[in-house]
Amino acid sequence: MDIQKELTTGKGYSVFPIENIDIFKKLRTSFIEKINITNKLGDNIGQIRKKMAKMSKAEINKIMVNLLSFNDLSEMIINSCPTLIKSLCGDELFIQRRAHTIINVPGDGQSKQWTHYELMSGISPFSYVIWAPLHDLEDQGGVYYIDQKKSSEIMKKEEEEGLVNGPTVLNLITEQKPTLMKFGEAIIFNPFVLHGNVTFKSEFARIACNVRFQSYNKPLLQKNTDYLKYYKLV
Amino acid sequence: MSIATATTDINIGPYKIPSNGQNMIMNNYAQRNNLTIELVIPEPMMSNELATIQWLQKDYKISKLILCSIYQLPFKQERIDELLNNMKDIEFHFALEGISGKGIDFLLSCIKEVRMFKNARIINSKNTSWSKLYEMTRGQG
Numbered sequence: 611m612d613i614q615k616e617l618t619t620g621k622g623y624s625v626f627p628i629e630n631i632d633i634f635k636k637l638r639t640s641f642i643e644k645i646n647i648t649n650k651l652g653d654n655i656g657q658i659r660k661k662m663a664k665m666s667k668a669e670i671n672k673i674m675v676n677l678l679s680f681n682d683l684s685e686m687i688i689n690s691c692p693t694l695i696k697s698l699c700g701d702e703l704f705i706q707r708r709a710h711t712i713i714n715v716p717g718d719g720q721s722k723q724w725t726h727y728e729l730m731s732g733i734s735p736f737s738y739v740i741w742a743p744l745h746d747l748e749d750q751g752g753v754y755y756i757d758q759k760k761s762s763e764i765m766k767k768e769e770e771e772g773l774v775n776g777p778t779v780l781n782l783i784t785e786q787k788p789t790l791m792k793f794g795e796a797i798i799f800n801p802f803v804l805h806g807n808v809t810f811k812s813e814f815a816r817i818a819c820n821v822r823f824q825s826y827n828k829p830l831l832q833k834n835t836d837y838l839k840y841y842k843l844v
Numbered sequence: 845m846s847i848a849t850a851t852t853d854i855n856i857g858p859y860k861i862p863s864n865g866q867n868m869i870m871n872n873y874a875q876r877n878n879l880t881i882e883l884v885i886p887e888p889m890m891s892n893e894l895a896t897i898q899w900l901q902k903d904y905k906i907s908k909l910i911l912c913s914i915y916q917l918p919f920k921q922e923r924i925d926e927l928l929n930n931m932k933d934i935e936f937h938f939a940l941e942g943i944s945g946k947g948i949d950f951l952l953s954c955i956k957e958v959r960m961f962k963n964a965r966i967i968n969s970k971n972t973s974w975s976k977l978y979e980m981t982r983g984q985g
Contacts, residue, residue, distance in 0.1 A: 618981070618982070704964070707941065707942065708942065729974070729977065732969070734967070735967075735977040735978065735980055735981045736981060762975075762978055765974050765975065765978065766974075766975050769973060769974050769975055774974060800981070802978050802981075826960070826964065828965075829964065829965035829966055829967045830961075830964050830965070830966045830967070831966070831967050831969055831977070832969055834857065834858045834859070834961060834966075835857070835913060835914055835915065835940065835941050835957065835958070835961055836859075836913070836940040836941065838961075839941075839957065840957060840960040840961070
């Protein structure tokens with residue numbers, strides 16, 4: 611099944627190889643430069659992840675502040691996957707003004723992202739999300755995805771009960787296995803696919819980035835200039 | 845040389861932000877960017893000419909102006925021309941978009957972006973539901 615069909619009538623998500631891996635490697639290099647902790651570590655992502663795994667929440671927050679200067683992250687992710695994005699949305703886009711980098715530290719009491727739909731933030735139902743790790747994902751530090759058939763059934767059942775992201779959704783977190791991926795792979799999913807991540811045990815932190823985008827010709831929902839900007843693929 | 849904020853009508857493009865909310869957003873932006881506000885300018889409701897700011901500029905020599913959004917810039921060409929003429933040397937900051945800059949090119953790029961967004965269709969989230977939004981996407985692909 612091709613990716614477009616997978617996103618609309620299939621599982622609602624798909625793992626794919628990043629087309630312009632050179633741009634994505636530059637993205638990772640920019641990330642390493644901007645976090646500014648690597649004097650003795652060089653650009654070895656494994657060593658950086660190992661150091662991050664032992665950092666306090668305050669130290670991680672300091673890194674996140676440093677990453678506020680990563681102004682071209684959205685464009686770098688988009689330009690890493692131009693053919694796929696163009697096939698889904700055309701070349702005129704609304705893209706996230708500031709894409710996210712996410713650092714997940716292993717261990718109990720550390721970050722977990724409970725099960726949720728991207729739509730909950732008010733992005734358009736016509737949006738897509740690309741999520742990519744900056745390294746191989748060989749442990750349980752990745753993200754789990756629940757196929758859109760089940761996701762939409764839960765959504766409709768909750769809606770009948772007057773709920774959104776209620777206990778049925780939140781409790782899904784307990785039974786999930788994150789998707790394993792290689793560096794150079796990304797996952798694309800639609801905003802109705804439930805997903806999240808679990809706490810995990812590892813020597814390494816997990817580092818990933820993601821961006822939301824949609825066709826300029828599709829309607830917006832609640833997100834506007836506060837979150838999106840116009841972008842034309844070249 | 846002053847750093848100023850300006851409140852405008854409650855309706856700011858797609859946003860509805862009361863003036864005290866606008867002040868909260870701009871004050872937070874200023875704090876995060878180490879800017880000390882010296883002047884708070886209330887523009888009248890139902891106006892996006894930024895005329896008060898331009899009139900005050902003669903006395904206060906505003907160097908930086910914080911607004912909530914690029915949607916608060918004028919729409920009409922003659923008002924845009926006045927703004928570009930009178931305020932091209934002021935550094936503009938737009939808190940919700942998190943962008944800042946100075947000069948005619950920067951202001952024109954912001955105005956162009958507003959036009960792009962104003963041309964976009966918007967789903968009224970008051971008149972829909974999660975399942976309707978889901979069904980809306982089923983026809984694509």
